[in-house]
Amino acid sequence: MSRSTFLPFSVPGIDAEDIQAVVEVLKSGWITTGPRTAAFEKAIADYVGAPYACALSSGTAGWHCVALALGLKPGDEVIMPSMTWVSDANVVELLGAKPVFVDVDRATMLAPAAAVEAAVTPRTRAILPVHFAGAPVDMDAYRTLAEKHGLVLVEDAAHAIGTEYKGKKVGAQGTAIFSFHPIKNVTTAEGGVVVCHDEKLYEAVKRLKFHGIAKDAWDRYSKKGAGTVLEVVEPGLKYNMPDLLAALGLTQFAKLGRYNARRAELAARYDRLFAEIPEILPLAAPAWPHAHAHHLYVVRVDSPRLTRDAFVAGLKERNVGTGIHFKAVHLHAYYRRSGRFPPGSLPETEWCSERLCSLPLFPAMTEADQDDVVAAVREVLAQAGRN
């Protein structure tokens, strides 16, 4: 018996307090970037232990501004896993530089630092590790190799708000980019935050996200602001986060600990339930000490009897939603056309890319919902056996 209502793979945990906070901003007379955005930036900086945080319209916008600030240019290379969201590579392409994709470890779907080191060339400028699904990469190894080769390290922390590596929050030690898209652990509807320890980089990101002007509108128009005359010091973009969304971010962020704890409970329960189903392969936890943010519950469907797509369709018929995180970037049409990473070049990534899907995982999900997912998985696999 399948469930009667559709269970999406992710639902943002919005409550009355979140709604009230947004309504208050709407009534306040100031809805775009202002005091709430500044408070949200401070909350993130304090939480991760970084001196600087800059809020933007998305994580992608954050990476775009960081990449511009680094001066990425044609001929430069940026090493990243192909198992990530396409924005990581797109930004590099848009600046005329080249993403260089490395393979991931099949068990964790994290890129080993050794794979990154093997891909370093004289043109390498930066490394973009991805803390996949909420588990951290081996940051000590990444830092060692970045220092050895003189490379910039920027962490894609879109999945990793609350993730810890060896007792420190992701973002506590370098430049990291968080996303607050609705499927992420907490949300601002759309939004991102760049945290960093380098004041110059921070100032550059702050300028680039707002036309290349060093002051936010709030600084210019508010009573205690610096005045309405402004100066563009370089061409920039329009990527600021409005107060309307930052207010949501603040009330969401207050729930992060509770939400991540609930995600951890559900993930541990999935692990126990799937231990009995050999065709469902969840991710292994990395070997180094860490706290996992459990952003996604990714499994690989490894069965000679059915494809991932048939599996996903079977779950949908039974009212269970799934996500795909991710189709490997080098297998997308644009990146295939470049011919630089033909199919077959990243075998572990491709093995995962063909088999993976994300099962429902969000804080408001109940054990009964989870039992429905596992029952549907069992049914789909059993039915495939009979065909």
Ligand SMILES: *Cc1c(COP(=O)(O)O)cnc(C)c1O
């Ligand atoms: C969500 C995500 C991003 C981009 O974040 P946006 O806020 O949607 O731009 C980048 N990398 C990864 C791995 C993501 O999952």
